[in-house]
Every structure is written in structure tokens, then in C-alpha cells.
Amino acid sequence: MKIKFVGAIDGITGSCSWLKHIGSGTQWLVDCGMNQGAQAGLKNERPFVFEPTEITGVILTHAHIDHCGLIPKLYKEGFKGKVYCTEATAEISKIQLKSAVKHLSPKLYSDQDVDSIQWAPFDTDERFNWGKSIALVPNIKITPMRGSHMLGSSAIQLSWKVSESLWTSHTSLDAI
Ligand SMILES: [Zn+2]
Incomplete structure (x- = not known):
């Protein structure tokens, strides 16, 4: 993993980490925040350093704008994946x-770009538990841990085989 x-x-x-897993050929962002x-x-207007069409999914720790604020721009520029986070x-x-x-x-970005976001709340699944792993693709999983920074926030561990x-x-x- 790079x-x-x-x-x-x-x-x-402007929180944003880019993870590139060679083994599975997947790329992930943890947060995609506004400066x-x-x-x-x-x-905020400068090009992303990654290619949005190549990103597999976004893992969002919490709803503060400096963590989620550029997600619509990502969709505007061709991202087709889901945003994994809590329902809140x-x-x-x-x-x-x-x-x-x-x-x-x-x-x-526009209202339409905000509407195009594919939210994938992981805590609405009846099998969900804090600290329990969720497989995103083969060999990649996330483990959300309850946060206290704001409503819905979580620390998220991304693991790869x-x-x-x-x-x-x-x-x-989920801090800051
Ligand atoms: Zn915050």
C-alpha cells in the first residue's frame, strides 16, 4: 500500500489521504476536505494530485467541511465510487x-454534484458493530471505531492483506 x-x-x-493498493488495483481516499x-x-480549485476516475471509494471520518468539502468536486471530475461513513x-x-x-x-461544484454523491452508510447494516471489520473489496477492509469529535464521527482503520x-x-x- 502506498x-x-x-x-x-x-x-x-483540507484533510485528504490517498491510499493506493497495488495488490488489489484499488485506490482509496480517507476524507476529501475543503481548504x-x-x-x-x-x-480548492487546483487539480487533484490523483485521477478521480481511478479512485475506488472514499472513507469519510466526519462531516466537518474541511473533511468532506471537496467530495462533490470529486464526483464532478468523474469519481463513480461510494462514500463510506456513518449515517449521521x-x-x-x-x-x-x-x-x-x-x-x-x-x-x-454545483447542487447537482452534491446530489450525485453515493453515500454508503455502514452503521445502518444490522450486522454493524463498532470495532467490527467491514470488507470493501477482497483483501481490503475497514474497521470503524466510535469517535467523539462530533455527531457521527469515527476513527477508521483501513486494513489490507x-x-x-x-x-x-x-x-x-476523527480529530480536528
Ligand atoms: Zn473536525
């Missing part, structure tokens, strides 16, 4: 993103 921190590297907003503060407009995170994110459209440059009996993982916290 991991690149593409957001929140020169500030504390805020100085030069935020330019930062999906519901709060929808409200925030619709509100954000009213304040953003129309170049960034490195051999028949060995898994390793990357954990994203």
Missing part, C-alpha cells in the same frame, strides 16, 4: 455541502 498525505500538509484544513483560510479558493455523517455532510454551494465559486495470514493497517482519527 499512502500519500495530499491535504492538511501546509495547514490544518479554508488564506488562498483557500485557489487551493452522511446526513450532516449533505446539509453542509448544500449550504457551501451558495458561498462557493460556481466553478468548484499482505500475505495469506497477515494484515496491516492505516488508522485515521
